[in-house]
Amino acid sequence: MANIQVLIVEDEPLIAEDICEYLSNVDYTVLDIAYNKAQALKALEQQSPDMIILDINLGGNLDGIEIAHLINQKYQLPFIFLTSYSHKSILDQAKVTRPLGYILKPFTEKDLFSSIEIALYNFSQHAQPHNLNLERINQVLLSPLTEKEFQALQDIYLGLTNKQMAEKHFVTVNTIKTHLQNLYDKLSVGSRSEAMAKLRELTN
Structure with a gap:
């Protein structure tokens, strides 16, 4: 979700x-x-x-x-x-x-x-790791994040809602939901809070 x-x-x-x-x-x-x-x-x-x-x-x-x-x-x-x-x-x-x-x-x-x-x-x-960058994250993931998925991750750390993300990137809310779902799948999580916890674990 x-x-x-x-x-x-x-x-x-x-x-x-x-x-x-x-x-x-x-x-x-x-x-x-x-x-x-x-x-x-x-x-x-x-x-x-x-x-x-x-x-x-x-x-x-x-x-x-x-x-x-x-x-x-x-x-x-x-x-x-x-x-x-x-x-x-x-x-x-x-x-x-x-x-x-x-x-x-x-x-x-x-x-x-x-x-x-x-x-x-x-x-x-x-909660944001000090060195949050796409290259470092992809080094520890089996399936690497795309640039769009990494943007969605950064927006999570800004506390943005899906609607705010869509307005920021000039796309539909459904597009944002797709990026987030792909992000969750690659991190093996089911929510924003779990994604942040997983990133803390991966970047420590």
């Missing part, structure tokens, strides 16, 4: 549906919705999201903060908090998990997308 894949962890079904609707308006794919801690942990074990939207308060508990610690320790994936909490005590607990965004409810579609775009860009820049 070439779209940016998002895991939503939110215990209020109506808010989760709002987020799904917002994401469906652009080229994001909702990978799964987890309504509690157990579902969130299962989704993380079984799937590879590119971004996690994480509510702090799940069922009356601050389980979102615990999940955030686990994401950092085990999965190294970008996440943003979506919460109704703005108390300093909660912020103090949340900030040590190093979220890439903190959205207060109620939120707008614009709030959500700007936070996701900034989060993806910052995470991707942090």
Whole structure:
């Protein structure tokens, strides 16, 4: 799946549906919705999201903060908090998990997308190998990347959506999806986050 894949962890079904609707308006794919801690942990074990939207308060508990610690320790994936909490005590607990965004409810579609775009860009820049170049990557791959596939890889590290990539290169979104799928096949991965993890492994 070439779209940016998002895991939503939110215990209020109506808010989760709002987020799904917002994401469906652009080229994001909702990978799964987890309504509690157990579902969130299962989704993380079984799937590879590119971004996690994480509510702090799940069922009356601050389980979102615990999940955030686990994401950092085990999965190294970008996440943003979506919460109704703005108390300093909660912020103090949340900030040590190093979220890439903190959205207060109620939120707008614009709030959500700007936070996701900034989060993806910052995470991707942090994850990018220092010496990312086509020649070096192709030395360690059985099937070498083309120039177009390498451009798609570079755009992943810029945190661009498929639509943004298409506009940048003056091609269709389907062409971008083809380049991304070929890239995933050659790296033996299934998502952007897995591609970045594989590149870290290959270039170390």
